[in-house]
Amino acid sequence: MGIDRLIHLKNLKSLIAGLLAIAAVVVCLNIYYVTSLKNSMEEETDRYLGEISRHAASMIDYRVESGFQTLRTTARSLHLFDDEEEMRDYLKVVSEENGFSRITFIDPEGNGYTSDGTQIDTQNEGIGKALRGEENVSNVFVAVDGKNSVFYSVPVYGPGGEVAGVLAGTSSIETLENILSVESFGGEGFSQIVDYDGNYIVRSENKNAIRGYDNYFTMIEENGTLEQGGTIAEIREKISEDKSGTFRFASYTDGGDRAVIYISLAVPEWYLFSVVPTAVAGAQTQMAITLSITISCVMVALFIVVLFLLYYTYRRSNERLEHIAFVDPVTGGASRLKFELEAEELIRGAAPDTYAMISLDIQKFKLINDSFGSEKGDRTLRYIAKVLERETGHNELSARISGDTFSLLLKNTSPKELGLRLDHIAEEINSFNLTGENKYILPVMQGVYIVDDPALNMIVIQDRANVARKGNKDSSGRFVSRVFYSDLERLRMVREKEISDKMEQALKNREFVVYLQPKYELEHDSIAGAEALVRWDDPEKGMVFPGEFIPVLERNGYIVELDFYVFEEICRMLRRWIDSGEKPVPVSVNLSRAHLKHPDFMERFRRVWEKYNIPADLLEIELTETLVFENIEALISIIDQIHQIGFTCSLDDFGSGYSSLNMLKDVPVDVLKLDRAFFRGEISERGKRVVEGVIDLSKKLGMGTVAEGVEHIGQVEFLRKAHCDMVQGFVFSKPVSTAEFEKLIFGRESADKEP
Structure with a gap:
C-alpha cells in the first residue's frame, strides 16, 4: 500500500506538473496573443485615425490655398484704383464673395485701407513678412467683430516688380473649425491645429479635449506622460522636418489614455493633431483581454474557447471601428470617407478611362423636407441609397456625399451605354411613385467625368464631376439631365x-x-x-x-x-x-x-x-x-x-x-x-x-x-x-x-x- 501510495503521489505530482506546464503554456500563449492583439488594434486605430487626419489635412490645405489665390488675384487688380473709396468698395465685394470678414491694403508706409472701414494694426508680424515678399498666415487673434480670426497676407507688386504694399484678408477660423468638426469614432475623436511651438491655432470643443491651456505641449507635460512615440523634443524635431507620426500619452486629468497622430499642413509651422481616446478605439479589445486572462487561469480545457472568443471579439471590435468611420448615419450605406478611400484604390489600380465618376444631385429636394418633414426626407435618402447600391456591380461604388448629393463610381463603357445605364438609375429612383395618385418626380442632375488620369487627386476627380453637374443648365423637368466633363471643359x-x-x-x-x-x-x-x-x-x-x-x-x-x-x-x-x-x-x-x-x-x-x-x-x-x-x-x-x-x-x-x-x-x-x-x-x-x-x-x-x-x-x-x-x-x-x-x-x- 505504501508503494502504491507513493506511486500515486508521484503520478499526481507529474499530473499536476503537467497541468501546470500546460497552464503556463496556455497563459504564455494567451499573454503573447493578447499583446499581439493589442498591438494590432493600436495599428488599426492608427491607420483609421491617419486616414481621417489626412483627409482633414487636405481639406484645410485646399481652403488655405483658396484664400491665398483670392488675395493674389485681387492684388493684381489694385493698380486700377486711384481713389481710396473705389478701392474700399472693390475690396468689400471681394471679401463678401470669398468668405473674408474684411480685406485690407497696407502701403509700405503703414497706411491701411480696409473693406469695412475698421482700424487695423499695421504692425502685425504677418504684414511685415508680406512687405518682405513672403506670403503667410498669422496666428489666431480676436478680430474687430469679436471672432477668432487669422490674417492671410500677400505682397502687392508694383510695375517694376517691387513690393508696393500688402493685401491682407481677415478670415474667421470658423471655416477651419467646420472642417475639423467632422466627427470620428462616434464623436469621441477630434482634431486640432497647433504651431511648431505647440500653441493652439484652432482648438477643439470636443468633450475629450483637455481645456485650460494655450499650448498643446505644455498640456501634455503638466497633465500626462508620454508612453509611446518619443519625447516632446523628438516629436518637435520630426514635425520640424515635415514628418508625420503617432504617439500616446496618459492624462492625469481624467485618467484616460489617448492616441495622437500629427501631420504637417501646407501653412508653414501649422500641424494637425488628431486625437482619439484609446479606451474608445479598443473598448471591445480590452474586454476580450480581461476575459481571456480569466478563462486561461481557470482551466486548460477552455483554451480553444478562449482563442475563439478573442478572435470573435477582435472581429466585432474591428467592425465597430469600421461602422463608426465608414457608415453614413442617414442612409446606413457607405460614408463619404469610405467611398473616397475605396474609389481611390480602385482608380489607382486601373487603366485610364476604366472608370467614370458621377456626381448625382436630387433637384428641389428641400421641397420634400418642407412638405413632408425631415423624417420623410431621410427615408427618401435611404431609398435612393439602396437603389444606387442595387444598381452598382462588382468593383463599383456609391455613397451619399452630403445633403441630397450622391457619388457613383461606375465602370466606363461607351457614352451611349453609360448614358442608358444612368437613365435607368434615374428611372429606378422615381419608380416607387410613378403609379401613385399624387405622384411627384425627383429630377436627377448628373455630372460625369471619365477618369482619364488615374493619378489625379480624389478631390480633383470629384471636383470635375461636380463641375460638369453644376454646369448643367437643363431645367426641362425630366427624370434626368446629364453633362459630361470633357477635355473641352478643361480647356474652357x-x-x-x-x-x-x-x-x-x-x-x-x-x-x-x-x-x-x-x-x-x-x-x-x-x-x-x-x-x-x-x-x-x-x-x-x-x-x-x-x-x-x-x-x-x-x-x-x-x-x-x-x-x-x-x-x-x-x-x-x-x-x-x-x-x-x-x-x-x-x-x-x-x-x-x-x-x-x-x-x-x-x-x-x-x-x-x-x-x-x-x-x-x-x-x-x-x-x-x-x-x-x-x-x-x-x-x-x-x-x-x-x-x-x-x-x-x-x-x-x-x-x-x-x-x-x-x-x-x-x-x-x-x-x-x-x-x-x-x-x-x-x-x-x-x-x-x-x-x-x-x-x-x-x-x-x-x-x-x-x-x-x-x-x-x-x-x-x-x-x-x-x-x-x-x-x-x-x-x-x-x-x-x-x-x-x-x-x-x-x-x-x-x-x-x-x-
Whole structure:
C-alpha cells in the first residue's frame, strides 16, 4: 500500500506538473496573443485615425490655398484704383464673395485701407513678412467683430516688380473649425491645429479635449506622460522636418489614455493633431483581454474557447471601428470617407478611362423636407441609397456625399451605354411613385467625368464631376439631365483663367472695341438709334466674341469695369460726332446685374456723362428682364436714378421670363425690347396675336417698342402693321464697327478727334 501510495503521489505530482506546464503554456500563449492583439488594434486605430487626419489635412490645405489665390488675384487688380473709396468698395465685394470678414491694403508706409472701414494694426508680424515678399498666415487673434480670426497676407507688386504694399484678408477660423468638426469614432475623436511651438491655432470643443491651456505641449507635460512615440523634443524635431507620426500619452486629468497622430499642413509651422481616446478605439479589445486572462487561469480545457472568443471579439471590435468611420448615419450605406478611400484604390489600380465618376444631385429636394418633414426626407435618402447600391456591380461604388448629393463610381463603357445605364438609375429612383395618385418626380442632375488620369487627386476627380453637374443648365423637368466633363471643359476652364489674368491689362490697353447694331425706325425707314456691343481685339488671339469672355467677366466681377469702359467709349464717340457737326442718334448700353451690389453705382455713370457734356437723351441704359426677378425694389430705385440724370431706360429680353406682364405695372421703363425668341422662324398666328397685344399694351403705357433678332422681311412687314416702333436684327444690319456705322448714318466717317 505504501508503494502504491507513493506511486500515486508521484503520478499526481507529474499530473499536476503537467497541468501546470500546460497552464503556463496556455497563459504564455494567451499573454503573447493578447499583446499581439493589442498591438494590432493600436495599428488599426492608427491607420483609421491617419486616414481621417489626412483627409482633414487636405481639406484645410485646399481652403488655405483658396484664400491665398483670392488675395493674389485681387492684388493684381489694385493698380486700377486711384481713389481710396473705389478701392474700399472693390475690396468689400471681394471679401463678401470669398468668405473674408474684411480685406485690407497696407502701403509700405503703414497706411491701411480696409473693406469695412475698421482700424487695423499695421504692425502685425504677418504684414511685415508680406512687405518682405513672403506670403503667410498669422496666428489666431480676436478680430474687430469679436471672432477668432487669422490674417492671410500677400505682397502687392508694383510695375517694376517691387513690393508696393500688402493685401491682407481677415478670415474667421470658423471655416477651419467646420472642417475639423467632422466627427470620428462616434464623436469621441477630434482634431486640432497647433504651431511648431505647440500653441493652439484652432482648438477643439470636443468633450475629450483637455481645456485650460494655450499650448498643446505644455498640456501634455503638466497633465500626462508620454508612453509611446518619443519625447516632446523628438516629436518637435520630426514635425520640424515635415514628418508625420503617432504617439500616446496618459492624462492625469481624467485618467484616460489617448492616441495622437500629427501631420504637417501646407501653412508653414501649422500641424494637425488628431486625437482619439484609446479606451474608445479598443473598448471591445480590452474586454476580450480581461476575459481571456480569466478563462486561461481557470482551466486548460477552455483554451480553444478562449482563442475563439478573442478572435470573435477582435472581429466585432474591428467592425465597430469600421461602422463608426465608414457608415453614413442617414442612409446606413457607405460614408463619404469610405467611398473616397475605396474609389481611390480602385482608380489607382486601373487603366485610364476604366472608370467614370458621377456626381448625382436630387433637384428641389428641400421641397420634400418642407412638405413632408425631415423624417420623410431621410427615408427618401435611404431609398435612393439602396437603389444606387442595387444598381452598382462588382468593383463599383456609391455613397451619399452630403445633403441630397450622391457619388457613383461606375465602370466606363461607351457614352451611349453609360448614358442608358444612368437613365435607368434615374428611372429606378422615381419608380416607387410613378403609379401613385399624387405622384411627384425627383429630377436627377448628373455630372460625369471619365477618369482619364488615374493619378489625379480624389478631390480633383470629384471636383470635375461636380463641375460638369453644376454646369448643367437643363431645367426641362425630366427624370434626368446629364453633362459630361470633357477635355473641352478643361480647356474652357484654362481659357477662363487666361481671360481673367489678361483682363486688367486688356482694359488698360483699350483692347475692347465697341460695335454698334443699328435700330431701324419703321415709320420713316431710317436709322434712329443703335445698341452698343463689345468685341475683344486680343493682340495674341485676334478678335474674341462676347460669348467667350462675357460669362467669365460676369463670374469674376470684371463685367462692372467693362460696362463703365463701354459707356465712356460711347460718350467719347457721341462727343466726337457733335464736335464734327453730325446729328447723332441715341445709343443704348447694357447694364450688368453685378452693378446691383453697389447701390450708388449710377453716380459713376453720372460723372462720366458730365465729363463729356453730351445731351442726356442720347444715352439709353438697357436692363435685362432677369434683373427684375432678383430685386425689383432695387431695380425701381435704379430706374429712378437713370431718369433723374436724364437718360432713357429700356427693358431688354422682354418675354424671356414668365412674369413679364405682371412686372410692367411696377417697372417704369421707357422702352420694351421684345425678346428674339418671338421671331425665331415663322411666327405662328397665335404668336402674332401675343406680339400685337404686347405692342398695344406698351403704347397704352407710354412705352416705345423695339423688336430684337428680326431676320426676315416678312417679320418686318408684320411688325410695321402692328405699329412696332423700331427693329433691330440681321434683316437690316449685323453689328458693325463705329466707322462702318458712321458710313451708314452719315455717309462718311466722322472726323477723328478726341474731346
